[in-house]
Amino acid sequence: MNEPPEVREEDERLAKEREKLARDGPQLKGAKLEARLERTWHRPPGILGWLATVDHKEIGRRYIVTALLFLAAGGFLALLMRLQLARPDSNLISAQRYNELFTMHGSTMMFLFAVPVMEGVAVYIIPLMLGTRSTAFPRLNAFSYYMYLFGGLLLWGAFALNIAPDIGWFAYTPLSGPQFSPGKRADIWAQMITFTEISALAAAVVLVCTILKTRAPGMTLARMPLFAWAMLVVAVMIIFSMPAVALASSMLISDRLVGTQFYNSWEHGDALLWQHLFWFFGHPEVYIIFLPATGFVSVIVETFCRRPVFAYPVVVLALVSTGILAFGLWVHHMFATGLPRVGYSFYTAASMTVAIPTALQIFCWLATMWDGRPRLQVPMLYVIGFIITFVIGGLTGVIIASVPLDLQLHDTYFIVAHFHYVLIGGAVFPLLGILTYWYPKITGRMMSDTLGKIGFWTIFLGFQLTFFPMHLSGLLGMPRRVYTYPAGLGLELPNLLSTIGAFVVASSVVLFVINGLVSLYRGAIAPANPWGATSLEWATSSPPPVYNFAHVPVVESRTPLWDIAGELPVVTGLRVDEKEILLTTVVAATPDLREPVPAASLWPFITSIAVAIFFIASIFSPWAVVFGAIPSAIAIIAWFWPKEMKREPEPVIT
């Protein structure tokens, strides 16, 4: 009604052109459709095209490979620490270097391995599982990967230059403050946090929007695969918890660089403010690592028992309630700081309560196995290893939720044993299982079953050998984060066993890597659905084409591939010559909109470079905040500004 005549004319011309656009359907299908989609979705070649890609599969693969490299690096540091602790009064590693090693180990494992690897797997698999061709905001997704990479390079670059942080992975003030940590080590830790939090938050927004808006038609929330549910809960948890550590570390760095007094008790600040903010993030973080793994377990159990997961609504409610309860537990990390009595009681109760939904999930998986026909292939073995190990870790968790015991065991190896049981047993075992499971989808080849089984038994037994004795050394009073221990206290044997176990674990990781690399070239060619699984990622070839699905699938049940009779229902009508996906409604997943997918672009990479320079320079001068923000802002504007200024018959993102 407000349009001037020339705009109205153009509107009409564009409407006519719209009629002629090519779309998939009965008239355009099969090889002809696939060739055209390939041309449309294919990214530019060469190194620039590689940097500009917005394909979730490429970004997901990079995330996974990078995170596994950091796992190896962090694991190598663990071996060094175990060598030092193999004998009492050892002088292999100095106290200062030991401080750096455990700080690097913890920071790497938490920020550079555990969270990113889960996000990487999700970024790769979730769009396939939901039956769509791209994540939401694929450029943001690319940006998130580069921020993560630069954060990791900052930390490890500092380690190589001998300025690694030495303040523990949770960087307690006042130790990390300006008075007790002069130099740049603590600043590097704090900025590494900024990088990885921005990355995790960006990926979380990508995942939430992908899961809520891009599901295949008919995939209502009640039919969504449990891994998607787990990642939805995790992404929301990231959104609520990671700002806490970003805020805390910004306040730390400003205490250190521009003289604010947040944590300085001489000027009415409070070191405990750090602990509250840090653990408000840090406790949910544990579940951010663990819940994706429960999603993996649900996927594996379902496939290898040939039965839908028992009591799906209970599993979903357990995921959601774990996500909520995780925000009410942070104070149990602070029992030793002195709290009001009512605080002790409340957080003990809350910490014990969170065991309930977790136990419900475990009972649901056991019931699925009981009622199904379990096939003991490698991914399923990892699930069984997970259940045994995680339950032990969970039980020690209930033990230390009790304040008197916690005060006794705080900062001993008992705690080290507990959280490695929970994190390696609870997250790394399912991860290794799911990597074996999705390996054929990602690479098009199967991993060796024999090597996989040997690998499983070595890591499972090696793990118990490493970490079970730590319960004993902890009970005997051995403190964590101390570079050596005296002879004659009964600590020699458990420590020697732990060291031997650590090398067994390391050898099984090497075996996993060898299996992964050799299978890349020698593995049996994988069909589209080698495990006979039910979710949609198996409805396309292995590896999937760049456009994922030739037609968007329609979902009519919770286990789609088990319920279709040979033919997969699909909708038609998406564009073929431009990248386009289908958006559906949030709850019922009815078709809602067609959405253009951004073209490949170098701008997310350039923006991440500008932001990286900004963050790293700000360690050295507060003025970098002002000068660094300008190129970053310019890069972001260039990222969003349309590269072609003419109106198209249908929207495209250039």
Place this chain on the structure above:
Amino acid sequence: MIPAPRFTDSVADLPTHKFGPSSLTWWGIIGFMVIEGAAFGLAFAAYFFLMGHEQGWPPEGRQAPDVLAGTLFTILILLSEIPNTMIKKAAEKRDVPAIRMLMPLLVAIGAVLLVIRGFEFNSLNCRWTDDAYSSIIWALLLLHTTHILTDWVDTIVLWLLMRTNLGWDGRRLVDTDENCLYWRYVWLLWLPIYLMIYWVPRL
């Protein structure tokens, strides 16, 4: 091995833009609002945590900030909702000429707000290095300044884009609509900060 397709409905006639929760970017913006809201919420928690340690607020020997600049800022940012709502409605009606006319006004208001903000920093009666109280009120004001600055730059860029021929595209109208939504969030978040910086120390 890949199951053959069975064709059902066509989605070719679906629209390519809608306002509100159907839009993908709407969800993205809500996501970033929640992230910022969480950061602000925790900063508020830090403020009250530090306040709980003190005998008086502001601590003894400090003077509460002067209210004039902050109050002017609050009045102006509340008034900015008038053109903001007009722009939002114009976007929903595809009234591009109205958007092109009103957006410079919003940009100008943003510029004036940033100038007043400079005076606000000057009326806090403390430096961020003085004590924890000073640090946290500087932090709150700085966080909100970042918020307002980013949305101001965003509004300028969007205004320039709406001046081009692309302004008639439906998706650009959705962008405009969502930018207005975000501006509402910027001023809504300011209200508790205003109370915490200027009035809680006067209680």
